[in-house]
Amino acid sequence: MARTPYAHGLLDPAARSPDPGSGSGTGPGPLLALALVRRHRRHDPLLPLGRRALGLEELPNKRFDTFIQGRASYDLALKEGITCPYPHLREYVASCSLQEPPDPNVEIIADDLVGRVRELKSEEGEFGIYLCGGSKIAGELLDEIDELVIKTYPLVYGSGMPMFGAGFAISEFTLESVRAFDNGVLVRSYSRKR
Numbered sequence: 347m348a349r350t351p352y353a354h355g356l357l358d359p360a361a362r363s364p365d366p367g368s369g370s371g372t373g374p375g376p377l378l379a380l381a382l383v384r385r386h387r388r389h390d391p392l393l394p395l396g397r398r399a400l401g402l403e404e405l406p407n408k409r410f411d412t413f414i415q416g417r418a419s420y421d422l423a424l425k426e427g428i429t430c431p432y433p434h435l436r437e438y439v440a441s442c443s444l445q446e447p448p449d450p451n452v453e454i455i456a457d458d459l460v461g462r463v464r465e466l467k468s469e470e471g472e473f474g475i476y477l478c479g480g481s482k483i484a485g486e487l488l489d490e491i492d493e494l495v496i497k498t499y500p501l502v503y504g505s506g507m508p509m510f511g512a513g514f515a516i517s518e519f520t521l522e523s524v525r526a527f528d529n530g531v532l533v534r535s536y537s538r539k540r
Contacts, residue, residue: 403434407473410435412466414455416479417441424448435476438462440483459483463490485512492538494519500530 413435420439423431429449430437439447440455447454455462466475467490477487484491488510519536526532 407434409474410476411471411473412436412438412475414438414440414463414466414475414477414479416483417444418480419478420444420452440479459486460490463487481507481509481511485510488512488515488517491517493522494534494536494538496532496534496536498532498534 413432417439430451433451437452438455439452440459442456444454518539520539522535522537524532524534
């Protein structure tokens, strides 16, 4: 069975700043991240482009080989002139407005995101899929999520985007592990109850 972690930042249920370009509050990396995983339980350091700068370009993938992101997340890289932020992974962008990818290593998913994710999940392989997007993309893929990885930072915003931009429905998950860091950050992993 394919597995799907979802990683998220911030203590406040309003998951992130209403301004997706603000980058505030969640530290380095994506504001919202969702991972669709087939087998392994340890996270790869995704390190967008940072692999080369850190001398880790040859570091093998440990958990993921595919990265799907939403248009707003991808726009953050494009604004910096980066057309393929994760060159060590197969890269997809879920977007109805972006018709042609600005990079040959990026594929656009313009329609039937759920169907495409199901296809990717059904592929044979030892690595999984990591999805980074906002509440809309997370809400659309909620039924495909098998594992949640929730990062909680000791910050509270008064308002913002919800974690899942979808209609109300209860989805149950079971706590698998908790990691606490000296700076107050918690990383909790949950698996979906089936």
